[in-house]
Amino acid sequence: MNTVSKIIAAAALASTLVSAPAFAQRDPAYQAARAAGQVGEKMDGYLGIVGGGGASLQAVVSDVNIKRRALYSQRAQAASPPVTLEEYALTAGCIAIAKTEPGEKYQAPDGSWQTRTSAPPMRDSRCPALQQKNAQ
């Protein structure tokens, strides 16, 4: 049972990674929760629930986070020299926070939830500079 379900999960994950890299869309429930500010980008690179969330919201968030974790782990090992899962996740968190759109929630360095405005987000001092993206 376990190995079969693992194979199915791995195949499902592989198919999403391979088949839909360029024009992948967020799950409608995830997109709606983001826009409503029910979920936000945490500093550690994972999605967090802002305030209280129901069981369905919890399921959406943990589904996204499991996929993110698998991705972080894979990329962290592929880096040369390899880095820790946490280091890669933190870097991805910096970028995910930088990419939030106005109205969406993100976690500030003090741990509080902030609503993204048109101004640059408050990020960890270790995060790479935002100008880097525009310069390239």
Place this chain on the structure above:
Amino acid sequence: MISPELTRARGLATIPGMTVGRRMVRWARALPVAALGVTMLTGCISVTAPDKPIVIELNVNIRQEVIYRLAADAENTVEANKDIF
């Protein structure tokens, strides 16, 4: 037992007490100088205090170096997996 010893001790203490008194005045004049020296010493100690924050900053720089190295790769990962970011 106690009372005879007390009277003898008192009689002796008055004589050296007078002569030592003048020496004590000289010592008292030297006290502010000594106090100044002590305050200068404490001043020197406070200079060494910022040792701790420097150590923490080094730690931050090491992590930052890793983050900068990963930035481009993480950017690509986020862009390529828009369904979960």
